[in-house]
Amino acid sequence: MQPEYAIRTVNLQRTYKTKERVLKALDGVDLAVRPGELFGFLGPNGAGKTTTIKILTTLLLPSGGTAEVWGFDVLHEADAVRRHINMVSGGESSGYGLLTVRENLWMFTQFHGMDSKVANKRIDELLEVMGLADRAKTRVSFLSTGLRQKMNYIRGLLTDPDVLFLDEPTLGLDVEAARTLRTYTRHWLDTNPGKTVVLTTHYMQEADELCDRVAIISGGTILACDTPTSLKYSLQQDVVFRLFTTPVAPAFLQAVEQIAGVQSISQRSGDQRDELSLILRDDAILPQVLSQLANHNAGLLSLEKRQPTLEDVFVNLVGHSLSESEATA
């Protein structure tokens, strides 16, 4: 029977204690994900995305609060939770190198108690979908990182879980492989009503393209949670500019942040030029920003007014861009 919520957390907390310090990885996370949703976690490294996933997959105990997956408490009913979930993590080279792709996959179906005949049929189907059919008998040690990731993705789907956790699944994949994985994830949800996917990513476009709802998380706290469209709509009353300039100094950014009506400014440094994302309350503030640019001896190369993106929402909520967060993490 389908529960009301695929995932529900109330005031979820997680603290890591070391000899030197106490780190709050999650600080009161409240979530309610309904069956059938593709729910995304968007945030920089260390924001709390993976910690949340670890707790929900019963790998890590929470320090406080409650968490339920498919109606079962992760702390007291971990075995029941495990019957309904699976997980795929990206950016790692996991897998038993001495086993073939098929053997690796078959082994995990046995951990879930699947009938061998059914398991092999499903393995064939998914190998075909992910373009790995000709590698079924290849030892995993001979696979590239991308192909291993595809195999792991198949492992996640093999057991037909009610809740599938995808933790940065496209990390390290080439464009084509990432697209295949995204397309199939959406297809799997569309053809299996009620199945739920929780995706963590720091690719804005991935979250925008795939997710029904997105939670923006930073510092262990959820800053916003809504559909990508609604999140972007929240910036509709603001104006968003993209500027390409000659390299600017940090003092320029500080000066711009002081201007009344500047919601946020973020910088992405490139080769001989900087890209600035600027969110203003009003068009009329722009001349003041440009004047600061001149004051700091920087030149304007191009200027474009554009529709807000999830990146803008993130910058507006967190105060800096995702790439800036990762650079300082």
Add this chain to the structure above:
Amino acid sequence: MQRFWQAFRVGAWLGWKTESNWTNPLFYILWSLLLPMSNGLIMTMMLRVLQRTGNASGADLLPYVFIGTVVYSIVALLLDSMAWAVLEDRERMGMLKYIAITPSSMYGYLWGRGFAKVSINFLAVPLTLTFGALVLDIPIRLSTIDWPLLLVVSLLGLLIVTFAAQILAGVTLMIARHAGFVGQAVSGALYLFTGALFPITVLPNWMQVITRAVPLTYWLEGMRRALWVDAQNPVYNTGLNQLSTSNLLLILLGSAIAMAVISIPLQRRAEHRAKEKGLLDMNTAY
């Protein structure tokens, strides 16, 4: 129980695949023959040197040492097997977390891995004993082996070691670094404290107390009695020859039950602690 056997089967299958996949059958048979033969020769030479430098009683301790060392090779293998599986799956393969989130039994899986490791290497034990009997004149004869005793003692001993291995696997789960040395350190220490190499009477008194408290001491003694008809002869002054075989069996049975009672909650506690500290998917790259 069904989950346990299911996971045991998969663990044993994986263990067999990963442990035996490194070579072809011909090399495996050669390795199984050469390893015990070289071990046997080293032991013989060591003992002959010792007999020239000491041994006032003049008793030939070669059968004692030979059987003890050969049987202990299984202890070392099994003791380390589960801890090694934890380490390998977590750190090298990055798969422990994926196993941990399945509805299967972690104990069953680890027992399966241990079983595979022992099974693959088990052939070396009868081969070495045969080598000893034929080449080194160790008095092991098919007609004098106490088969029922051998069966019961082997079973109880393997159970004791398996539960001990489970405890070590639990300890490994909770350790971030140096986890690889846990099994080796314990099996190394037990080599001294089980009378595998020499009669426990040669140890200082305080060491004898420890040795008598280690169940594996009685296992090795039981294996010697089953294989070697003269094992209880007082001339060898083993320190255990006064103990009747029925009492020895009772000690082994009690030890097996005690180890089960201790190891299962300890493993559960270790798993809980590992989840508390976030160690199930740790990769120290150490």
